[in-house]
Amino acid sequence: MADCLLQIEDLDVSFDVEGETVLGVRGVSFDVSAHEVVAVVGESGSGKTVTAMSVLGLLPHNAKVSGSVHLLGQEVGRLNPAQLRQLRRSSVGMIFQDPVAALNPVFSVGFQLGQVVRLHHHDLSREQVRQRVVELLDLVEIDQPETRLKNYPHEFSGGQCQRIVIAMAIAGWGQPTSGDGSDPAEPAGQPRLLIADEPTTALDVTVQAEILSVLRRIKDRLGASVLLITHNMGVVADLADRVVVMRAGEVVEINDCAKLFAQPEADYTKALLAAVPKIGASATAAPPALETRPTVPIPPPDGPDPASPAPTDRIAPTSPTIPADRRTDPMAPASPPPALEVTDLVVSYGRGKRGRTEAVASVSLSVQAGEIVGLVGESGSGKTTLGRAAVGLAPISGGRVLIEGQDLAGLSRSRRQELRRRVGVVFQNPATSLNPRYSVGATVTEPLRVLGGLAPPEAQGRAVELLRAVGLGPDWLDRYPHELSGGQRQRVAIARAVALDPVLLIADEPTSALDVSVQAQVLDVFRSLQARLGFACLFISHDLAVVDSLCGRVAVMHQGRLVEVGPRQAVLQRPRHPYTRRLVESAPIPDPVRQRARRVAPADPADRTDPTRDHSVSS
């Protein structure tokens, strides 16, 4: 009891939204002890962030709170504003999901850190404050802290911003006189709590690994407890001691981390864990049809399934040969040209010597008919640009893009348009890639009517088939995007993309914005649709596990270049290129035992100077 830093008992939070009461969380109880990492996991809307916000009294004004939050011996709900500020200044710190937005863009990093230091130690001189700020930046491993003090948040990368936010959160903890920050700055007597709300969600996987290690070091050195809010089971396995699983505002299970993964108690936890894609999991399970390069798609399921949009020539009257082509034996001498063939592609933006950047630098890649190729890489690697160039949405500065053997560039306008309609695209964010004023029906029938030349009733019928194929019934036709959940929206987007029976589908992070359980469903839909329609697909993702579960071949991009291409298992199990290796190693495994074992393995000391590490976006 004495070493209980945080006790939440029977917490109820609801929000008053324009006269209506919206439930936040109900009956939440758990506690955090000294030196303990407690993870609160759940999908969006589960109330985990609401719980975190209530700890520091940061809920918006329309929130109604009952129950008790006991933090460092004080009852948060009973404090007046001045006492609440005092509590926030004490040994509690909070870090947030979007680190770049969490810093004020118009003040230098040194100023923002300095003000927090001064808040805790009013009597420090300018120089002492500066020294303390340098110490803090050093503690979170920002290189050359003295010179970077003057920089503004936009001059740091996302990972560096998160380090700075962590530094701000712990700025009041140590004693400024303790000299070098490597000491355990204070005897372990003082309780300290770091609340981390999705601290790595907005970051690339290699950067995530670094931030997690910073968090772990801070916890060890400063003797802090951590309340970790996350949806990522890998992160939980990596860091947590105990786990609180939340769903729809309620706690469904509290368990030891190891036990939770080994023997989950609640059905929901089991489902959640099952939905998490794991690298290597599909090695034994039924692999996608294209494991060993045959390009024959699985034929449509038996009989004329009403949901099956199999009679493809109906909607592609201009190219009746295509479906036939795709169903011929690929081993036949006249094998069809690859669905997508990219040769020495260069895409560059900007003008002049200094302004010119190559987003894609001399990349060659092909996607055979009916094949799914995964394109992985971190933000800024050029994977999205490559996908865009394949549909003619990015300026091609060099090289060629062939779709079914035809060069987009060499064609007349009308031929190019015709070719383009054989390429479908699904984007990452279904909330913005669907027209909010178009009903689901209008969205799906638009390409059928305008590009496919179908009469409205036919288009309508076909739209119903397509919606059924993605798991939505005909009664969804009249709904609008804002009435749909994220997963439903993405299903609509997929239905629209395959409406014209494309030869090639470019899927750009189609499940990244979705919760894991929804992601699993959407991936299932995607898989069965691909098996039925047999389109080739360039599946762009940062998630190695998703790619592993779906793709036959994997291509890895890094800084505009293709560093490795090969069969899925070879690339992900035995990566040859050092970057691929780092990528694979950075992704935390949703299994605490294996993850711990991996972490114990000595890290390469040269890693800290690796130029490919999280680096500043500008100088």
Added chain:
Amino acid sequence: MATALRWGKRLGGLAIVFLGVTFIIYLAVFALPGDPIRAFAGDRPISDSVVATLRAKYHLDDPLWRQYLDYLLGLFQGDLGTTFNGRPVADQLAARWPVTITLALTAWVLEIVFGLGLGVVAALKRGSLVDHGLLAVTVLASCVPIFVLGVLSQQVFGVKLGWLPVAGVRSGWPVSYILPASIIAVFGLSAVSRLMRGAMVENLGADYVRTVRAQGFGEGRIVGLHVMRNSLIPASTYLATDLGYLLGGSVIIEGIFNLPGVGNLLFESIRSHEGPTVVGIATALIVVFLLTSVLVDAIHALLDPRVRRG
């Protein structure tokens, strides 16, 4: 170095804009119907030989591009031209501009103080009666035509109440300028307060505000420093541009309140076909306007480090 290059480019751009705009104005003024010499003579009969002499003196028979080139050459020697009366345009401007500048700065300060102030109040009390009231009043005020507001305020404060002079500048600053400056300010003020309110509301909900709040800073510092600095960016851009407009003089307000400013001078010159004066004033105004646009950039860069990059 990069900064110098950037500002050099900026000024080069301004020079091109300057040439283009002055030429258009030159063209427009001299394309006006009516003969300036006849207009100058008024009702008196004037012999053809006098007309010819005058036309030669003012180079009115030269082709237009030649006239414009002469004018530009004079301009670079600091000569804004001479009126048909033989008085330098520069002198006329020098006599009138102080009035306009006084009026403009008074109105501008009122816009800053009340515009920003009301915007902040509305944002902090967003959704309240005060917020809605301020919205209604500012929108209403900026919908009334300026001359209605001018004449009405003259009636009320000048004639009925007798608190302030009805017209003229004889009572000097501030008394003579309060009424006209307030009326000009009403228009800019509503825009400034709406901009400020919008930016404040947006920034109050920003992630970085949550960060500083979580660290235990007081609301005074959160709003006064963090939110304010970010919110000033749109409003200050508008304010600097507005200063350019104000320094150009308000023809209507200067007319209603009989203030001998630049607006008045411009109006008189257009009416009497004083081509050189019109072009001279316009040129001076363009320079002022271009300078304020540089000011806008400078303020923006000062407030927002993200736009400082070379």
